Amino acid sequence: MTAFDPTIALIEAADGDQRAWDLIVSRYSGLIWATVRGFRLGEADAADVFQATWFRLVEKLNQIRNGDGLGAWLATTARNEAIDLLRRRGRESPAEFEDQLAGARSTAGLPEESVLRAEEDRLLWEAVHRLPGRCSRLLRAMGADPAPTYAELAAALDMPIGSIGPTRARCLENLRGLLTTSGGERS
DSSP states (O other): OOOOOHHHHHHHHHTTOHHHHHHHHHHHHHHHHHHHHTTTOOHHHHHHHHHHHHHHHHHHTTTOOOGGGHHHHHHHHHHHHHHHHHHHHTOSSOOOOOOOOSSOOOOOSOHHHHHHHHHHHHHHHHHHHHSOHHHHHHHHHHTSSSOOOHHHHHHHHTOOGGGHHHHHHHHHHHHHHHHHHTTOOOO
16 A cells, blocks of 8 residues: 555546545545534534535645645635634634544443443543643644644644644643543543
């Protein structure tokens, strides 16, 4: 299997190759969803922004020559689309985030294990949502599959690449503190 080359995939997708388009969508959907979810939009609004981001790429498909920045371009476009949607709606702040745990853990094993895992997941995500906005958005974005690059994170979160690592470390420390004080951490 050859490595994914975004420049080649863009060229082939622009030439009508459905397989190339599917590879692009597969590679970057997680990043776009993570970016969109960072705005705490409702499910329908998030889906609209997700679709609008892909539509913008289709519009620009013949103009983008270097695929190395595609992830950053998509993240920035998703962020801009979300901001535009919020402005159009006349909101000053995003609606409360509705926790959707896509890719829930396997229910294999004892039912008690599944219940405990689900409770741990719930406590973790509640703690993530209690973090300051930047930390919450960063940790949710870093949890996307496939994991975004630092350049993609920087574009999605509008922050310098060099501050992602230190910010991540502080955010994880804050998260540990929240989990410890709320009893969400098991030994």
